[in-house]
Amino acid sequence: MPSPEEVLVLWNLFKQGDWSAYTALYDQHFTPLNNYGYKFTKNVTLIEDAIQDLFIGLWTNRQNLSTPVSVKNYLYKSLRNILLRKAQNQSRFVEISDDNSIPFEVSFDQYIIVGEEEKELRTKVNFFLTKLPPRQQEIIFLRFYEDFDYQEIADIMGITVSSAYKLLYKALHSMEVALNK
Missing domain, CATH: 1.10.10.10 (Winged helix-like DNA-binding domain superfamily/Winged helix DNA-binding domain)
Structure with a gap:
């Protein structure tokens, strides 16, 4: 993953209409955003739709976007809001709430277990x-x-x-x- 400074450079290029910077942002953040979305719902289609909506919205509104302090933070917060909205608007999906009704799995597959x-x-x-x-x-x-x-x-x-x-x-x-x- 590139440094936050490198991501900000990509962000600013993307805001100016640079398609390759936009696709680089997408490629760099898709998997982490997908993993984060999976913490809310196991519906992979819903997560992928939310990520697509996020990035389509970014491209559509790029000229009106400010430069966030942290692009990663901005993307996570935006995805969270989109997932909450989609879950509430679509009755066939599990509602994301603050209670204990949705299990939240933490994966350790990122780490090599030693001993x-x-x-x-x-x-x-x-x-x-x-x-x-x-x-x-x-x-x-x-x-x-x-x-x-x-x-x-x-x-x-x-x-x-x-x-x-x-x-x-x-x-x-x-x-x-x-x-x-």
Whole structure:
């Protein structure tokens, strides 16, 4: 993945109508956005439609777009909003909500497991992550897997920075209690 500065250069070129910069942004962000969308719904078609809508909207409105502080943050927040809107507008899809009704899976396939102790610990962590409420799972994913800071997380999730700190603390505390049993 290119640096945030390189992504901003692509963003500015894209805003000027550079098709290759636009396709580079799409290619670089499609898989991470797809993985993030999968945290909300298992409906791959819905996720891919949402990503397509996001990028079509970007191209259509490129002249009116400002330059965000973080393109990655902007894309995640935009995808989240599109998925929420699509889920609410289409009754055949599962509604995305703040309650515990939607499981939020965390994948460890990005990491190479070294040694049996680490493998066992990862298995326990994965198990206990699936037992957390969806919003706690989401904040752990955004903070530790996508490396967003608290301001970016608050922006993406539509909460205050203070709430982001509290939500992550709750999630980590619950994990600690569960792991120490």
